[in-house]
Amino acid sequence: MTKKKAAITGVQAYVPEYILSNQELEIMIDTTDEWITTRTGIKERHILKGNGLGTSDMAVNAAIGLFKKTGIKPEDIDMVICSTVTPDMPFPATANIISDKLGLINSFSLDINAACSGFLYSLVTATKFIESGTHKKILVFGADKMSSIVDYTDRTTCVIFGDAAGVVLMEPSENGYGVMDSILRTDGSGRMHLHQKAGGSVKPASHNTVDEHEHFVYQEGQAVFKFAVKNMADVSVNIMKQNNLTSDDIAWFIPHQANLRIIDAVSRRMGLDKDKVMINIQRYGNTTNGSIPLCLWEWEDQLKKGDNIILSAFGGGFTWGAVYLKWAYDKVIS
Ligand code: UT7
Numbered sequence: 001m002t003k004k005k006a007a008i009t010g011v012q013a014y015v016p017e018y019i020l021s022n023q024e025l026e027i028m029i030d031t032t033d034e035w036i037t038t039r040t041g042i043k044e045r046h047i048l049k050g051n052g053l054g055t056s057d058m059a060v061n062a063a064i065g066l067f068k069k070t071g072i073k074p075e076d077i078d079m080v081i082c083s084t085v086t087p088d089m090p091f092p093a094t095a096n097i098i099s100d101k102l103g104l105i106n107s108f109s110l111d112i113n114a115a116c117s118g119f120l121y122s123l124v125t126a127t128k129f130i131e132s133g134t135h136k137k138i139l140v141f142g143a144d145k146m147s148s149i150v151d152y153t154d155r156t157t158c159v160i161f162g163d164a165a166g167v168v169l170m171e172p173s174e175n176g177y178g179v180m181d182s183i184l185r186t187d188g189s190g191r192m193h194l195h196q197k198a199g200g201s202v203k204p205a206s207h208n209t210v211d212e213h214e215h216f217v218y219q220e221g222q223a224v225f226k227f228a229v230k231n232m233a234d235v236s237v238n239i240m241k242q243n244n245l246t247s248d249d250i251a252w253f254i255p256h257q258a259n260l261r262i263i264d265a266v267s268r269r270m271g272l273d274k275d276k277v278m279i280n281i282q283r284y285g286n287t288t289n290g291s292i293p294l295c296l297w298e299w300e301d302q303l304k305k306g307d308n309i310i311l312s313a314f315g316g317g318f319t320w321g322a323v324y325l326k327w328a329y330d331k332v333i334s
Pocket of ligand 1: 030031032035036039040116155156157159220221222223224225228257258259262286288314315316
């Protein structure tokens with residue numbers, strides 16, 4: 001008997017209206033559009049403005065769009081996973097808050113924190129619940145309000161990040177397509193290079209931690225860059241090898257959007273032509289957990305049933321991974 005498969009059967013995303021351009025950043029800090037563009041590929045990013053709005057609000061907007069377009073009803077959902085590093089609050093889980101705001105009454109929900117690899121970790125977790133037969137309609141969110149943990153006086157990090165949320169619906173596959181394989185990895189010793197210093201149990205919030213700007217992203221860019229290129233390329237090439245895929249077999253590569261130079265280096269190692277690589281970092285920056293579903297959403301019209309797609313990410317932790325899936329549907333364009 002062939003194993004039951006899990007497939008993405010719908011995708012939607014939400015980006016806040018406000019656009020923070022490189023030109024506006026030039027006024028705020030000592031930087032230039034030229035430096036940001038050549039070092040990262042980013043031209044602008046979206047920022048969630050408004051008091052009392054958090055990650056769950058962007059996720060809910062994405063989910064409302066998904067319900068509308070797929071005809072799925074809130075009561076059909078039996079599980080919710082939200083990958084995020086910017087939860088609405090330390091507890092309860094943002095997935096709990098999203099479930100309440102959406103009126104999901106037949107599901108359980110949890111958050112996954114694997115930094116920029118979180119969406120892949122969540123996708124694979126949802127896949128296992130569907131493959132086991134216990135769950136049939138799972139919402140997987142990748143959502144971050146990075147502007148809530150970015151120090152807009154630190155030019156080395158504030159030019160990189162943006163806010164966004166994406167969501168996919170996962171269901172048992174009806175045609176044998178869906179998630180075919182995955183590799184996920186963690187190396188916690190990398191935490192020294194990318195983390196948030198305070199606000200956790202080791203260093204709870206205090207006047208001092210606020211004065212020292214310790215509630216923001218701390219990143220040693222160059223060190224992270226080197227690990228990201230090596231590990232993202234290795235894992236992407238390995239998943240191709242273990243599934244006997246050549247670059248010709250791959251329809252699309254969806255890399256986490258952290259830096260255009262990382263994306264180019266990884267695509268080259270995979271032997272892929274540029275036109276197979278989804279890139280939208282120039283308009284959104286690094287949206288952490290949002291970046292991969294944001295790509296799926298923007299390219300959804302071009303995806304065809306049976307397309308071989310590789311997703312790949314690297315992030316704080318360190319965490320990294322790749323997922324190989326066969327796209328399961330052709331979008332009905334209304
Ligand atoms: O999302 C998951 C994990 N994150 C990543 O994958 C990010 C990986 N790292 C990177 O993408 C890059 O390392 C950065 C984009 C963060 C930085 O680029 P870089 O080419 O590695 O720059 P750098 O940190 O080596 O800095 C080079 C110079 C420095 O000046 P000096 O010391 O050479 O005088 C920085 O102070 O660029 C300076 N610099 C800037 N200059 C203008 C750093 N940020 C800026 C800025 N504008 N915004």
